Amino acid sequence: MTKKLFVTTILFSFFACTNTKDENKSSDLFELNFAKNITIQETNNSLIIESNGNKTVFLEAELPISKIMVETTAAIAYLDELEAISTIRGVVDADYIYNTKIGDKIAHKSILEIGNSNELYVETILKHRPQLIIASSNPTLAKYHEQLEQNGVKILYIDEYKENDPLGRLEYIKVFGKILKKDQLAKSKFENTSNKYDSIKTIIQSKGTGNVSTLVNSMYGDIWYLPPGNALQAKLIEDAKGNYIYHDETGKNALNLTFEEVYAAGKNATHWINPTYENLAQMKAAYPNYIWFDAYKNGEIYNSNKRSLPNGAQDYYETGIVRPDIILNDLGKIFYPNLFPNYELYFYQQLK
Structure with a gap:
């Protein structure tokens, strides 16, 4: 899903200053198929990693x-x-x-x-x-x-x-x-985890009824920040066939909306993911109008804080990075519990 990676004139100039012509000929881009914000360049005696304009060079030694x-x-x-x-x-x-x-x-x-x-x-x-x-x-x-x-x-x-x-x-x-x-x-x-991810996605996409819709996050001050439809959180929901309510709103920046705007779009959403609260009573106390949403009325609200420490550290932001298959399995269980009858939520838990 990544762009084709090409050796640019700038990189050729860089290697001309640091390597011999023979080493230039042996330079090669290590292909990353999904990551879009990092490249790996290898030569006979060096490894060059470039990420968002920052370049780090490692000598083979x-x-x-x-x-x-x-x-x-x-x-x-x-x-x-x-x-x-x-x-x-x-x-x-x-x-x-x-x-x-x-x-x-x-x-x-x-x-x-x-x-x-x-x-x-x-x-x-x-x-x-x-x-x-x-x-x-x-x-x-x-x-x-x-x-x-x-x-x-x-x-x-x-x-x-x-x-x-x-x-x-x-x-x-x-x-x-x-x-x-x-x-x-x-x-x-990578291969083991990505294969597991694809297998879970196939089950959900082929057997999930699609009769769910998802709202995410919660108010921060007077603003409700939500991911655009092409963001990571939205992609996970899409792969879990969760029908994110703002999936058509794409872009690089978060959506900054009012309560009224989100309520108009999400009042009938069947599920609510990752509000910043520990339980339903806390949500209601923080913002009483949350109770207007169907997902609140039906208790279909889930946070990714099941594996967390008293200081606020959450395993979702550590293990979850290298085990997206588990996150997807959690979301699949939340949206379509009948598809995973023996599966127990790992990162997520339902707010009570």
Whole structure:
């Protein structure tokens, strides 16, 4: 589902400055079939990963990377799936990480806390100097990234959250496979999970009646932010034949709507996914007019917080990244319970 990837004139110029002509001839783009926001370029002696304009070059002699600091929980999920938690030396926002292996290692001081969403502890990072920091293109931390790079710290920017296809987000595991020299394991993990995803999707699409419709999220202040119809959340609902009420509203940005606009479109929706509340009483207390919706009246409201910690960390945002098949199975169970009679919800739970 990705565009064809071509070697541009700029990349040829780059390799002309850094490699021999023979190495230029051997350069090759590693094809990613679903991910649209990242490319992998391989030559005889280097690996070049480009993500949203950020380019990171690894020499063959530097691989596999074995000493990593991470700024995102997504990176933890990919590394854990590839049996590489032992490579992690530092994390950001430790209190919001669900993975218990990380908490245990922090307690034993084998993993450091290197910052939060607003600040990186540059001195700590430089003192313990990782081979690599895995970050997102977070403008808040850009000045810290610049400072670290000026001091010779390599940073790989991974923005998997910008992918609109759950298999595109999963496919980033192949990028991690490259830097860890675990290509075959990464390929196997991707194929197994994507095959499971497709199998579940086939069951739903062929046997689901289509007599459901879905509303998502909830009010934030005076605005109801909803994903456009081509966003990741909408894609998951589409694959689960959930008939998202705004599936025709496509674009790059979230829809910013009033309560009245959402009520007009979604008052008869049969299901409501991911409002920011723990139970129905809390919803009603926060905004009494929620009770006007059919989904509220019928109790068909579900959150993806079944696997969560008291501090708010949710496994949906970690394991869910590398196991979209489980998310889809949850949604299939919610929309068409008769299709999965023996399946128990894993990430989602019904609000009571």
